[in-house]
Amino acid sequence: MSDASGKPAPTLKLDSFLPYRLSVLSNAVSRKIADMYEREFEISIWQWRILAVLGESEGLTSTEVANRTLMDKPAVSRATATLLDRGLLSRTSDTSDRRKAALRLTKKGREIYNAILPRALAYEHDLLSSISAEEVATLHGLLTRLSHIASPDRDLWSE
Amino acid sequence: MSDASGKPAPTLKLDSFLPYRLSVLSNAVSRKIADMYEREFEISIWQWRILAVLGESEGLTSTEVANRTLMDKPAVSRATATLLDRGLLSRTSDTSDRRKAALRLTKKGREIYNAILPRALAYEHDLLSSISAEEVATLHGLLTRLSHIASPDRDLWSE
C-alpha cells in the first residue's frame, strides 16, 4: 500500500531498515546461544569467543586474540583474567619479548570448549535448518560483501 | 587445506560461524550510522529508534514503543526522559487510563527526525550498493526466516 500522490515523503519502516533488522537478529541469536553456555558453563560471550579462537589456534597473544575476535584490549584482558583464574587458560610469557605472552587452553579449558562447541554448532544448524545449502552460501556471500562495505576503516560520510 | 586423516574433530572457524558474523556486521553497521547522528545531533541509538517509530506512528505509549523497537522498558523510559527534556517529544497522558501516556514528536523533534532520516536511508543505500535488487530481496527474505527461528519465545534447547 504505497502512497502514489505527489512526491512521497521518505519514510522509514523500521521493520525493513537493514541496520535495525541486523541488530535485532544478531541480538536474538547471540542471546540464545549465550543463554546456553552462561547457564551451563558460566562462560560469558567474550570468554567464549576467546575459548573459540584458542581452540582453533593455540598460543596466540592477547593482541592476536583481540584482532581475531574484534574485541578491544581491555575486554580481552578481563576475560582472560577470569579464564586464567578458573584454570581454563594458561599463559606463558615469551622469552625473547617479555611483553608478549602466549595463551592456550588447559586440559580443563579444552574440555569446556569441547562441550560447548557441538552445542553451538547445533544451534547454528537449527538456525539454518529452514534454509537450503545454496541459500546459506548466498547468505555468507552477502554478509561478506556487506561487511566489507561496513568495515570501520571505510568512511562513507565525510565528503 | 582440511585435515583428511581419520575422523575429523568438529572445529569452529569463528569467521564462518553465523552468530559471530552477524554480531560483527551488526555492530559495524550500527556504529557507523550512530557515529553520524551522535556526532551531529547528539542522539543515541535508542533515542533514534524512538524517534524513528514515532515518526512513523504518532501517539504511541511507552509500552508500544518498547514492543516495536524491541527495547526494554527501562531503556525506553530513560531515552524518552532525555528526549522530553530536550523538547523533541511531548507526552499527553491518557484521560481514561492515567497510567498510559501518548508520545509524539514535537516540531523540533520532527525537524531532527527529518534531518536524520535521509542520511540513515542514504547509509543503507550505500551499504546495499554492491548488491543487486534481487539480492536485497533475497537477503530480507533470509533475515525474516532466520528471525523467525531465532525469536526469543522459541526454545531450541530444552529437550
Next chain:
DNA sequence: TCAGAATAGTTGCATTTGAAACTATTATCA
C-alpha cells in the same frame, strides 16, 4: 648508548546496561 617513540597488556573511571523492586493506576471477581 640513550632519549623518545612504539608496543603489549592492565587498571581506573565514568557511562551504560539490565534485572528487579517500586509507585501509581486500573481491572477482576468473590
Next chain:
DNA sequence: TGATAATAGTTTCAAATGCAACTATTCTGA
C-alpha cells in the same frame, strides 16, 4: 464493595562496557 491481581512506567543498584591513562618492555635513530 474491597482485596488481589495486573498493567504502565520509573527508579535503584550492581554488573558490564569502553575509553583513556598507566606500567613495563622493546625498538629506533641520532
